[in-house]
Amino acid sequence: MVDDAAVFPPGDADLSDALTAYAARSSQWYADLVGSFVVRDTELGAVPPGVPASVVLTSGAGAIAGVASLAARKDLTLAGLEVAVRDADDPVGNVRRIDAAVRAADLDVQVFVEVPGPATASWLAAADEVAACEFHLKLRLGHVDHDLIPDAGTVATWIDAALDRETRFKATAGLHRAVRHDPEGGGAHGFLNVLVATQTLWDGGSGADATEVLEQRDGARLAATPLPSARRWFTSFGSCSVTEPLDDLIALDLLEKP
Numbered sequence: 001m002v003d004d005a006a007v008f009p010p011g012d013a014d015l016s017d018a019l020t021a022y023a024a025r026s027s028q029w030y031a032d033l034v035g036s037f038v039v040r041d042t043e044l045g046a047v048p049p050g051v052p053a054s055v056v057l058t059s060g061a062g063a064i065a066g067v068a069s070l071a072a073r074k075d076l077t078l079a080g081l082e083v084a085v086r087d088a089d090d091p092v093g094n095v096r097r098i099d100a101a102v103r104a105a106d107l108d109v110q111v112f113v114e115v116p117g118p119a120t121a122s123w124l125a126a127a128d129e130v131a132a133c134e135f136h137l138k139l140r141l142g143h144v145d146h147d148l149i150p151d152a153g154t155v156a157t158w159i160d161a162a163l164d165r166e167t168r169f170k171a172t173a174g175l176h177r178a179v180r181h182d183p184e185g186g187g188a189h190g191f192l193n194v195l196v197a198t199q200t201l202w203d204g205g206s207g208a209d210a211t212e213v214l215e216q217r218d219g220a221r222l223a224a225t226p227l228p229s230a231r232r233w234f235t236s237f238g239s240c241s242v243t244e245p246l247d248d249l250i251a252l253d254l255l256e257k258p
Contacts, residue, residue, distance in 0.1 A: 002237065003036045003236050004238075005240050006018035007039060007043070012240075019047065025242065033249075035054075036054040036079035037051050037053050037054065037079075039056070040055070041055050041056065042058055044067060049074065049075045049076055051077060052079035053079055054238075055080070055082065057083040060086045060098075062101070064102060068107050080111065081109055081110070084113075084116065091115055091122055092122075092125050092128075094126075095130055098133075110135075112135070114139070116140070118150075123161075124161060128165065137162050137169040138169065138172060139159075139171045140171075140172050141171050141194070142172075142189065143174070152214035155197070156207045156210035160210065168234075169234060170234075170236045171194060173238070174189060175191040176188075177190050177244060177245070178192040178245065179216075190222075191237050192219070192248075193213060193216060194214070194234060196216075197211075198229075199230040202230070219248075223254055
């Protein structure tokens with residue numbers, strides 16, 4: 001459920017230290033909670049073989065060929081590529097360029113595409129192209145500037161769009177805690193809220209229903225909600241902390257510490 005993004009803000013861990021901690025978790029009782037190790041393409045060469053790396057492309061589609069070449073040369077394990085649409089004037093064309101680069105590199109890997117902005121017609125058209133290319137969506141749910149954190153209604157619309165296209169998605173930024181809360185400066189989404197909202201929409205609930213769920217602060221109520229299908233669509237979230245999500249899951253009796 002948690003992709004280890006320790007080297008990204010606000011954690012900004014040293015890469016070597018983060019890799020050591022990632023390896024150490026493989027023997028812990030909660031090892032199955034942690035998925036890939038998220039790393040920038042500029043630091044991929046320091047990741048040892050065998051570590052499932054989800055690579056954030058810092059220069060868009062143009063970086064794909066280099067990542068593929070490096071991974072092949074060093075026998076690295078690519079768990080995924082994460083790339084943001086950079087051309088706001090032509091997001092559909094940008095997704096197509098990503099697709100062309102992945103095909104040219106002959107990569108068989110999950111690709112998560114971040115389409116910035118609210119769910120305008122342009123955003124929805126880009127989401128259509130993401131689905132057509134059999135990619136996944138990447139939703140940015142947090143920001144260091146609290147004014148730029150998407151509100152619950154926007155997040156509900158994004159999730160609904162993903163489900164409508166039967167497109168899986170991961171989330172990034174700000175989902176360290178299970179339940180929506182209010183740190184100093186503004187609100188922060190909770191990953192359990194996102195799971196329950198996903199299930200709500202998949203079960204036929206409205207956007208207003210999902211928005212209400214995303215704003216819910218009652219952890220016990222959220223934890224009591226059955227989630228038979230949510231993980232099929234909401235695959236994971238990147239977090240610079242693994243212990244915070246783990247502690248919340250234990251506190252909500254969703255994981256039992258041996």
